[in-house]
Amino acid sequence: MSQINQADQASTLNFSEKLRSLWAKPWIPSRYGKAPFFWMLSFVIFGWKYLYETPGTFELAMIVLSICLFLPIYLYSFWISGWRAVFCIVVILSLGLGWANYNFGGSSFVIFAATMCSRFQQKRDAYLGLFLVLATAALVSYVMKFPTYFWIPAVIFSIPSAMGAIIGERLGRANEKLFRKQEEIEHLAALAERERIARDLHDLLGHTLSVITLKAELAKKLFDKDSAACKKEIIDIERTARQALAEVRSAVLGYRDTGLAHELRGAKNTLDSAQVQLESEVDVVQLPAAIENIIALALREAVTNIIRHSNASACHLSLKLIEQDIHFHISDNGFRDAQKTPEIEKGNGLTGMSERVRAMGGKMLISIKHGVAIDIQIPLHSAQ
Incomplete structure (x- = not known):
């Protein structure tokens, strides 16, 4: 009998709770x-x-x-x-x-x-x-x-x-x-911004950490042989790390603008450290900020891939203005045995580079002959 009363009380409470919620x-x-x-x-x-x-x-x-x-x-x-x-x-x-x-x-x-x-x-x-x-x-x-x-x-x-x-x-x-x-739209904008930051951080940290690793290995080899050269490499490591920290902060805030000239100097120093000879043909062209940023990041990613994945001894770089189109080319001789030429696997860096170029209405072509060659063509008016 008590169980029936308890069941009635429970049902009454449930009904009252439903009424209260309603x-x-x-x-x-x-x-x-x-x-x-x-x-x-x-x-x-x-x-x-x-x-x-x-x-x-x-x-x-x-x-x-x-x-x-x-x-x-x-x-x-x-x-x-x-x-x-x-x-x-x-x-x-x-x-x-x-x-x-x-x-x-x-x-x-x-x-x-x-x-x-x-x-x-x-x-x-x-x-x-x-x-x-x-x-x-x-x-x-x-x-x-x-x-x-x-x-x-x-x-x-x-x-x-x-x-x-x-x-x-x-x-x-x-x-x-x-x-x-x-x-x-706000949600998609937030996703696009996160993807932008992810691409930029990959380009920044991937390149910088590769340079630091390369210089650290070189300093290790020079430690017992040439203390002065070893000290110079350690100083370069410190400078590169500080510069990377500043660039990461700027990228997170969304106003990073390193400039192509800066990247050209950094590319030459990096390739010299890896004992890769750089040949460059860069025309004096007034580039819009958006296109300059894309070319600078493409150069950074290409140099990172050269020192990380290839056995290149030489690298050729060119930047020209042809009929209102910016033509950027960079190639290396990392694959000297044509019969063992590997297939290209696009990682985050190359994918991000391709997305940036397409967003500006341009084209990017990756080919292999004696090494990897990257050709980028961007209309100059696309940044206007």
Whole structure:
């Protein structure tokens, strides 16, 4: 017996919790604000009659029943669309027509039924629903010979109220779509920024750590043979590490601009340390900042790959302006045995380089002959 009582108490508590949670939830979607509650003030027309006439017991019961039926359907209509909206419209319209011979304020129900046509997603369906509500109200009023002080305000006031609701609803949906698009754009922008930072950090740290590793190995070899040269390499390691730290900070803040001249000097020093002879043909060209940054990063990535992955002894570099196109070329002789030429596997560096070039409307070609050759062509006007 006690178990049954406990089960009853548990079910009662669950029911009360459900009621409490239902009461705590918003009755109307937040995008409507408090306006739907103010719209219910139009029921002043429905109550006008009872300022000078006391309702009978039956009529009072019908008033209470009508309000109890109207309120939940009215609130529910803000959450639905489609055939559920049709159900709400039919019920509210029937309430209005049912009160026609007893209270001219029943036209308020007809007006509410007309405004509920705004719940349809398609504009065509909304205006069709409005037409059917007005036609039904007019036809039933004509057949049942309802008084003119009922159907005239029901028809006349329904038109501006419903059209305003339809336009407002469509505007609200358009704003929601716009907000969602803005959120999507912000999300994509954040992803693009993270990818940009990832590419830049890879280019910076991949190159710099390779240089530091190379110089550290060289310093280790020179430690017992040439202390002065070893000390010079250690000083270069410190300088490179400090420079890399500054560049990483700038890249994270999004305003890194090392410049091509700086990268050319760094490439020469790096290749010299790796005992790779650099031959360069660089025309004096005024490059836009965006293109200069892409070429500088491409040079950095190419040099990193040369000292990390190839056995090159020579490297050729050229930068020319040909018919309003920037042509950048860098190649090495790292694969001297043509029969053992490996296939190129694009890592993050080459992929990031290719993405930057395509973003500027350019082309990048990677080929292998005596070594890896990278050719980049970018239209000069793409940065304007």
